[in-house]
Amino acid sequence: xxxxxxxxxxxxxxxxxxxxxxxxxxxxxxxxxxxxxxxxxxxxxxxxxxxxxxxxxxxxxxxxxxxxxxxxxxxxxxxxxxxxxxxxxxxxxxxxxxxxxxxxxxxxxxxxxxxxxxxxxxxxxxxxxxxxxxxxxxxxxxxxxxxxxxxxxxxxxxxxxxxxxxxxxxxxxxxxxxxxxxxxxxxxxxxxxxxxxxxxxxxxxxxxxxxxxxxxxxxxxxxxxxxxxxxxxxxxxxxxxxxxxxxxxxxxxxxxxxxxxxxxxxxxxxxxxx
Numbered sequence: 190x191x192x193x194x195x196x197x198x199x200x201x202x203x204x205x206x207x208x209x210x211x212x213x214x215x216x217x218x219x220x221x222x223x224x225x226x227x228x229x230x231x232x233x234x235x236x237x238x239x240x241x242x243x244x245x246x247x248x249x250x251x252x253x254x255x256x257x258x259x260x261x262x263x264x265x266x267x268x269x270x271x272x273x274x275x276x277x278x279x280x281x282x283x284x285x286x287x288x289x290x291x292x293x294x295x296x297x298x299x300x301x302x303x304x305x306x307x308x309x310x311x312x313x314x315x316x317x318x319x320x321x322x323x324x325x326x327x328x329x330x331x332x333x334x335x336x337x338x339x340x341x342x343x344x345x346x347x348x349x350x351x352x353x354x355x356x357x358x359x360x361x362x363x364x365x366x367x368x369x370x371x372x373x374x375x376x377x378x379x380x381x382x383x384x385x386x387x388x389x390x391x392x393x394x395x396x397x398x399x400x401x402x403x404x405x406x407x408x409x410x411x412x413x414x415x416x417x418x419x420x421x422x423x424x425x426x427x428x429x430x431x432x433x434x435x436x437x438x439x440x441x442x443x444x445x446x447x448x449x450x451x452x453x454x455x456x457x458x459x460x461x462x463x
Contacts, residue, residue, distance in 0.1 A: 191220075196400065203399040205303055206230060206287065212406055213286035222288045229291055230304065233270070234311035236260075241312060250331045251346070253314050258344025261305060270294065272301060274341035280413045285406060298325040299405050301340035317395065318402050321352065323359045325405055330395045349387050356385040 192211035195203055210223030237260050242248055263269025275284050275295035283289040287303065290296035296304075299318075306316045306327050315330040319337055326337040326347075337352055339345045347355075360383040 196403065200397050200399055203397075205399060205402065206307055208399065208403060209287040209300070209303055209406065212403070212410075213288050215410075216282065216286055217288070226288050226291055230307050231311070234308050237308055238312055244313065248313065250314055250329055250334055251336070253312065254309070254329060254336070254338060254344075254346055257305060257309055257312070257314075258338065258346065261301075261308065261340075262343040272296070272304070272340075273343075274298070274301065276341075282410065282413050285410050285413065297409060298339075298341040299402070299409060302327045302338075303402075305338060305340050305344065315395075317397055318405075319391075320401060320405060321356065324355070326352075328392070335389060335392050349389065353385045353387055356387075357383050360385065 191214075192208060195208045195211060204227075206227045207223055210226050213222070214220070237257065240256055240260060241253060259269060261270050261272045263271070265271040272290075272294045275281060275297065278284075278295075279297060283293065284295065284297040285300060287300060290300045290304070302318060302325055306318070309316045309327075309329070316327045316338075317330055319326045319328050324339065324341065326339050328337045335349050337347045337349075339347055
């Protein structure tokens with residue numbers, strides 16, 4: 190199993206694009222689509238590089254993040270790529286498939302974040318994921334730079350206080366489920382009932398954790414199956430949970446991970462295309 194082989198590598202050697210592509214093969218078992226996704230992100234990074242000052246002249250990380258956000262999320266007519274969070278059809282399984290997110294320019298927080306992270310890394314800004322309840326975000330691994338990027342909300346750059354307010358709303362009853370379709374601005378419309386203070390110490394953690402990242406990816410696929418297609422069959426493929434995701438006992442039922450979450454009665458609109 191290609192996904193298993195990728196995840197068995199040391200954390201620093203795991204290719205997130207390939208791993209995400211292998212997950213997407215549950216819909217289209219075509220290995221060439223994984224290579225195509227990798228090539229497309231490489232090509233997009235070349236275009237992004239042209240918009241940034243030369244490395245020799247110095248690049249301010251915050252300005253670089255703002256440029257990445259504009260590049261990814263500005264409308265096509267304004268020179269951007271037009272990526273958007275698919276809030277209107279959040280539980281479409283295509284939102285969890287990297288190749289289809291690249292094709293449709295629509296995704297959920299974690300797939301949009303993956304593309305953002307990969308583009309940032311290619312232009313010199315390392316980023317790591319932040320597993321927040323209700324919303325997956327990313328942050329730069331830059332000393333004394335305490336910001337997060339909400340890729341589901343147009344690449345909005347948030348300070349810790351903004352995220353604390355969002356979490357206060359979430360825990361006070363205003364939030365959705367894991368990777369909720371609400372934007373951060375919508376989450377903030379409810380008066381927070383809980384005071385949340387984030388320990389800034391986590392900004393010092395520069396660890397790349399691919400297993401935790403893909404736990405979230407697979408959890409989202411499970412949510413799609415449960416929320417949108419409660420009567421669909423769930424097939425699993427054998428996997429050694431001891432060497433994979435330590436905290437995923439609910440997800441990795443019967444010793445396996447999601448391989449195909451839908452039966453043949455999947456609505457035509459959600460069938461693989463292109």
